[in-house]
Amino acid sequence: MRRSTLCAAIAAIAFVPLSAPAQTLEELTVRVDESVQSRAKLAQVMVDKIFSFSELGQQEIETSAYVTGMLEENGFSIERGVAGIPTAWVARWGSGRPVISFGSDIDGIPKANQKPGVAYADPLISGAPGHGEGHNSGQAVNVVAALALKELMESEGIQGTLVLWPGVAEEQLASKAWYVRDGVLDDVDVTLFTHVSSNLGVSWGQAGGTGLVSVEFSFEGEAAHGAGAPWRGRSALDAVELMNVAWNFKREHLRPDQRSHYVITDGGDQPNVVPVSASVWYYFREMDYEDIQRNYDTAVRIAEGAAMMTDTEMSYRVRGAAWPRHFNRTVAETMYEHIEEVGLPEWTEDDHAFAEAVQQSVGSIPSGMPMSLGPIGVPGPRRSGGSDDIGDIAWTMPTVTMRFPSNVPGLPGHHWSSAMAMATPIAHKGAVAGARVMARTALQLFMMPELVDEAWAYFNDVQTADMEYVSFIGPNDPPPIDLNKEIMDTYRPLLEQYYYDETRFDTYLEQLGITYPTLTRPISSPDAPESPR
Numbered sequence: 001m002r003r004s005t006l007c008a009a010i011a012a013i014a015f016v017p018l019s020a021p022a023q024t025l026e027e028l029t030v031r032v033d034e035s036v037q038s039r040a041k042l043a044q045v046m047v048d049k050i051f052s053f054s055e056l057g058q059q060e061i062e063t064s065a066y067v068t069g070m071l072e073e074n075g076f077s078i079e080r081g082v083a084g085i086p087t088a089w090v091a092r093w094g095s096g097r098p099v100i101s102f103g104s105d106i107d108g109i110p111k112a113n114q115k116p117g118v119a120y121a122d123p124l125i126s127g128a129p130g131h132g133e134g135h136n137s138g139q140a141v142n143v144v145a146a147l148a149l150k151e152l153m154e155s156e157g158i159q160g161t162l163v164l165w166p167g168v169a170e171e172q173l174a175s176k177a178w179y180v181r182d183g184v185l186d187d188v189d190v191t192l193f194t195h196v197s198s199n200l201g202v203s204w205g206q207a208g209g210t211g212l213v214s215v216e217f218s219f220e221g222e223a224a225h226g227a228g229a230p231w232r233g234r235s236a237l238d239a240v241e242l243m244n245v246a247w248n249f250k251r252e253h254l255r256p257d258q259r260s261h262y263v264i265t266d267g268g269d270q271p272n273v274v275p276v277s278a279s280v281w282y283y284f285r286e287m288d289y290e291d292i293q294r295n296y297d298t299a300v301r302i303a304e305g306a307a308m309m310t311d312t313e314m315s316y317r318v319r320g321a322a323w324p325r326h327f328n329r330t331v332a333e334t335m336y337e338h339i340e341e342v343g344l345p346e347w348t349e350d351d352h353a354f355a356e357a358v359q360q361s362v363g364s365i366p367s368g369m370p371m372s373l374g375p376i377g378v379p380g381p382r383r384s385g386g387s388d389d390i391g392d393i394a395w396t397m398p399t400v401t402m403r404f405p406s407n408v409p410g411l412p413g414h415h416w417s418s419a420m421a422m423a424t425p426i427a428h429k430g431a432v433a434g435a436r437v438m439a440r441t442a443l444q445l446f447m448m449p450e451l452v453d454e455a456w457a458y459f460n461d462v463q464t465a466d467m468e469y470v471s472f473i474g475p476n477d478p479p480p481i482d483l484n485k486e487i488m489d490t491y492r493p494l495l496e497q498y499y500y501d502e503t504r505f506d507t508y509l510e511q512l513g514i515t516y517p518t519l520t521r522p523i524s525s526p527d528a529p530e531s532p533r
């Protein structure tokens with residue numbers, strides 16, 4: 001149970017401009033909305049710039065320096081390296097309550113490098129990371145909304161504090177549970193999180209998808225000549241393979257909603273050396289905390305069994321965690337009214353043609369960009385699927401995720417096709433629409449603190465009435481800041497030549513010499529592979 005009576009404390013001083021006559025919330029909403037739209041150029045530059053950095057989780061060095069630099073220039077105070085994560089930060093501006101935080105993820109996807117505005121597989125650098133999820137767009141949404149709000153709050157003397165932060169390594173669910181554990185956002189009253197999508201929307205209640213725990217199991221054996229004296233070796237790779245076989249047998253007896261998958265992060269060095277070390281990295285996903293924990297416990301026993309069978313030593317470490325998401329009713333309903341007023345961007349014929357070509361490139365129905373909003377999401381039958389560590393924050397304060405329309409619908413996700421639109425007018429316009437909703441919603445929360453109280457009443461009396469948040473990470477589990485280092489050390493020097501220079505080029509498409517939309521592969525390169533990956 002936390003705060004419950006913010007309203008009475010600050011209602012009297014919510015908005016009393018010192019010089020001009022008081023403006024209504026409606027008038028101020030129009031002003032902040034226009035102010036966001038006047039920053040459409042900034043949104044485009046930020047979307048394009050972060051796209052060009054193409055950084056993977058825990059290695060978002062350029063992205064973090066760029067966004068914090070911009071916020072610092074605009075009067076925000078920055079705390080860097082929060083929760084022991086070098087690329088994490090918290091930016092604050094304003095004073096007093098409510099304290100409203102804006103978060104959004106910043107990391108990319110391995111091997112998802114792709115030229116924007118081109119509707120067939122065509123990487124700038126083959127094998128390099130890219131924004132194959134669209135996380136390059138969220139900070140543009142948040143920063144543009146925050147700058148417009150700050151300007152209005154300064155001119156009108158509106159009380160409140162804005163807090164901005166990044167989802168670092170969201171693809172590995174490897175930051176937000178640590179923010180919660182280390183109290184990074186403890187002063188925040190409400191979190192408005194943003195995530196790229198293909199439509200504009202928000203939901204409340206238990207969301208679809210799963211929570212998870214991400215665990216790496218490592219085995220230690222004994223090396224020996226693979227042919228000369230194999231009986232003297234104890235293979236750590238055997239242990240990994242036995243663990244995987246056992247888990248894959250176990251699958252049949254797990255609830256159908258579970259999702260689990262693994263990659264072998266260390267499989268030994270070469271065939272003629274009995275592998276002395278081997279590691280396998282698992283995600284265990286389920287719909288509820290208890291089911292996740294049960295599967296995690298099962299996997300630990302299986303790993304212990306694999307170690308016994310191979311005479312190896314087993315150890316394991318948590319690499320990431322995410323609670324299943326539950327979003328706040330009051331905040332979602334408040335936000336949805338703004339979503340209806342803002343509506344979808346005006347898509348051009350080019351946008352539709354591009355979206356259809358992208359959809360065709362991955363075998364989806366060529367439906368183009370969406371033309372209508374969906375309804376507000378409400379609790380209903382739950383479907384299994386992906387996870388987002390915003391769940392951990394959503395179980396510690398009223399939180400919603402606003403989805404904004406910067407990407408093409410119908411794509412497989414975590415894939416190069418999801419990067420195709422992410423530095424095109426589709427992404428730019430979607431980010432502005434999202435920023436409008438964010439600014440308008442936050443303004444309303446600043447001006448009507450009774451809504452913040454109502455949000456906490458839902459959080460305390462409904463959401464957490466019979467559910468207590470228990471983190472999957474322990475007090476001493478370090479954040480996995482070594483993730484993706486080797487990949488980025490390999491590709492960063494190659495990517496640097498393609499960083500977007502907004503001082504020389506209007507858009508990233510212009511810098512790359514790409515005509516938008518490029519729908520088919522030029523006939524001059526008939527030998528180009530259908531898919532180079």
Ligand SMILES: [Zn+2]
Binds near residue numbers: 105133135170195
């Ligand atoms: Zn994401």
